[in-house]
Amino acid sequence: MIRVLACVLALTGTASAAEDLKMAVTTSFHNSGLSEILLPAIKEDTGIDVQLLVVGTGQALRLGEAGDVDAIFVHSRASEEAFIEGGYGTHRREIMYNDFVFVGPGADPAAIAEATTAADALTRIAQIEAPFVSRGDDSGTHKKELSLWDAAGVSRGGDWYRPVGAGMGASLNTAAGMNAYILADRASWLNFGNKADLALLFSGDPVLFNQYAYIPVNPELHPHVKNELAIELEGWLTSPRAATLINEYTISGETLFTFNAQPAF
Numbered sequence: 001m002i003r004v005l006a007c008v009l010a011l012t013g014t015a016s017a018a019e020d021l022k023m024a025v026t027t028s029f030h031n032s033g034l035s036e037i038l039l040p041a042i043k044e045d046t047g048i049d050v051q052l053l054v055v056g057t058g059q060a061l062r063l064g065e066a067g068d069v070d071a072i073f074v075h076s077r078a079s080e081e082a083f084i085e086g087g088y089g090t091h092r093r094e095i096m097y098n099d100f101v102f103v104g105p106g107a108d109p110a111a112i113a114e115a116t117t118a119a120d121a122l123t124r125i126a127q128i129e130a131p132f133v134s135r136g137d138d139s140g141t142h143k144k145e146l147s148l149w150d151a152a153g154v155s156r157g158g159d160w161y162r163p164v165g166a167g168m169g170a171s172l173n174t175a176a177g178m179n180a181y182i183l184a185d186r187a188s189w190l191n192f193g194n195k196a197d198l199a200l201l202f203s204g205d206p207v208l209f210n211q212y213a214y215i216p217v218n219p220e221l222h223p224h225v226k227n228e229l230a231i232e233l234e235g236w237l238t239s240p241r242a243a244t245l246i247n248e249y250t251i252s253g254e255t256l257f258t259f260n261a262q263p264a265f
Helices: 027-031 034-046 057-066 077-085 118-128 140-152 168-178 186-190 227-237 240-247
Strands: 020-025 049-054 071-074 093-105 132-134 161-163 181-185 198-202 209-216
Touching (some): 020 027, 020 057, 027 034, 027 049, 027 168, 027 186, 034 049, 034 227, 057 077, 057 140, 071 227, 077 209, 093 168, 093 186, 093 227, 093 240, 118 140, 132 168, 140 181, 168 181, 168 198, 181 186, 209 227, 227 240
Parallel strands (some): 020 049, 132 161, 132 181
Antiparallel strands (some): 071 209, 093 198, 093 209
């Protein structure tokens, strides 16, 4: 059984077996359904019982900084590199990727389906002040969204812009209820069951590339972390078995992630 620990409070008073490993992961990793595929296989092959703390990338990094987890699996490269430079993680290993997509009302009042770039799509939304739901939770998706607004050079102020401070699934539910635009990772969107009138309207701009990386927490900073298990898990995540499971995970015939881990040197 996969045990998901949703917040730091869930850590207190919990006894861990020798082969338990705590890993902070993005909500998109869990909402996509991939964790339900990988974690049983990890347990079967290695004996490691991975306990997930499902949070945004920003919170995952803070858990790693505090030594509250043994490893993190996130998707915001600049933040990950700062984490490593700060001495909180031993190294960063790329595992898989997908892409971000713009989802919105099927009627598409901002006509973002006709946009040529992500910046163009956001400009069109801002020009008519169409409702836009932002995760607003310091996650990797939120960080990407903010960088896209900045690159577009348009204001996102006003009642039409709605930060909700929630994970990907909850934010998509809010967008469905409001019939609003939203930035989502493709995997979470494909696995989202409450699409209502929402549709995938824009994708394909190279700036929407979404890389996921694995980082073991530094045992020199936090001697209690289970670094040996974290390294063993990294070996599994970069193995042919993981590659097959990741590449073959599909919904309605669509691939959610592409494995791109490189061999260790």
